[in-house]
Amino acid sequence: MDGKVILVGAGPGDPGLLTEKGKKAIAQAEVVVYDRLVSPAILSLMPESAEQIDVGKEASHHKVPQHQINQILLEKAQAGKRVVRLKGGDPFLFGRGGEELELLSEAGIPFEVVPGVTSALSVPAYAGIPVTHRDFCSSLHIITGHAKAGAKLTIDFEALKRTGGTLVFLMGVTALPAICQGLLDAGMEAEMPAAVIERGTTPRQRKLISTLGALPQAAAEAKIESPAIIVVGKVCTLSEKFDWFDALPLKGREIVVTRPRERMGALSEKLRALGAAVTEYPCIETVERVENPALDQAMDRLAQYRYLVFTSPAGPEIFMKRLLARGQDARALAGLKIAAIGPKTAHVLMRFGLKADLVPAVYDSDHLAEAMAEVAGPVLLCRASRGSDALPKIFSAKGIPFDDIPCYDTRYETPDAAAILPLLARDTLVTFTSASTVEGFVKSLRDVDLSHVLGVCIGEKTAEKARGYGIAVRVAREATIESLINCIKEV
Secondary structure, eight states, X not given: OOOEEEEEEOBSSOGGGSOHHHHHHHHTOSEEEEOTTSOHXXXXXXXXXXXXXXXXXXXXXXXXXXXXXXXXXXXXXXXTOXXXXXESBOTTSSSOHHHHHHHHHXXXXXXXXXXXXXXXXXXXXXXXXXXXXXXXXXXXXXXXXXXXXXOOOOOOHHHHHHHOSEEEEESOSTTHHHHHHHHHHTTOOTTOEEEEEESTTSTTOEEEEEETTTHHHHHHHTTOOSSEEEEESGXXXXXXXXXXXXXXXXXXXXXXXXXXXXXXXHHHHHHHHTTOEEEEOOOEEEEEOSOOHHHHHHHHTGGGOSEEEESSTHHHHHHHHHHHHTTOOGGGGTTXXXXXXXXXXXXXXXXXXXXXXXXXXXXXXXXXXXXXTTOOSOEEXXXXXXXXXXXXXXXXXHTOOEEEEEEEEEEEOOOOGGGTHHHHTSSEEXXXXXXXXXXXXXXXXXXXXXXXXXXXESSXXXXXXXXXXXXXXXXXXXXXXXXXXXXXXXX
């Protein structure tokens, strides 16, 4: 197999700004070579089988020198690997992408470039600054504020002043005083609006709106750090009027998501869209039972059941997968009524062309049991091996015949606790969508004091489990992701 290098721009920080083409390239990579500023959410898209190489570059400190990075790309491609070089922003805008391709080109290695959203445009946009506006400017100029080690800035400040356009300086935090002084010496007025934006497009974004003359001192007092960009121009006066990002209801709020890896995406995306800083910390995983003779036997006699019951979205997914693998389809369920614990489970059923006949008004096991108290059996209960005892209890009490068959196991993951311990010391919320996520979370932390943790729980059963470990809780009004998010907003 011939090797290939794909140069992918990861964008400025917000994972939602990664292009679809970039996402596809990462998903198909055999080797990923990535920089420091690539967000954890984007890094999580890397295949587990891929070799992952961190070459994280920081200002004045390159963990792996550029010439070594170039050599890594060459050697991995020569070994026949599909290599993704993952860079923050756009690889061809002060990203040294051209330097990395030179060696590949000389060696005859095939390569491709996937452009990324540049911070020069996106970061001002997230700060409410349109870099062009007919009432303020007619041009935009993007300048690097970074020079080679030991070299001085070589910027024609007089030419920049004459343009009258918006100036965007990338990688210029260290050189901020020199940049501002250079423009002042070139004749730009000290009252010219200017801004510096730190960690742009991320929940930890900070912006400072000032004037050209006052910006260096203001940035020093605010302790602005890299990564940050500098914007100089009259368009900066629009920042307060157009500030949409800082107005998001969860802007900057630290939230830990503990759902299973395969199900956390929807919740994480919704929280990020509201401005939250999300740390994904999957504490459980759903594992299908490969050998499941009890379920196979039940599927052989489906016509004998009156009701089929699912207590999670994983249930219908695994059930239908197995049914189809046996050469059957939805027609095998003709005559059965189907109960779903909530709308998410009902939604999964609809993907298979199946409409739930019963969904309780409150989406938990207790209310599902109450809703099924008068149903006619027999009932096939298809769920996790560690499910609530509410349904079996009511079926037994009412004399309703049932088969309780585990179709999957819930296993506890053991993620790296070190990743969230610093978060738990701050004003951080932890979301729990089942009692199992609470159990997995506690097991992963072992002897950590949890009394200062605030858990936001999807239902009372989950909250009860959290309280048992000394975790303070808030409980969503309904057992839905939407209600959980509303609860977070109210905290």
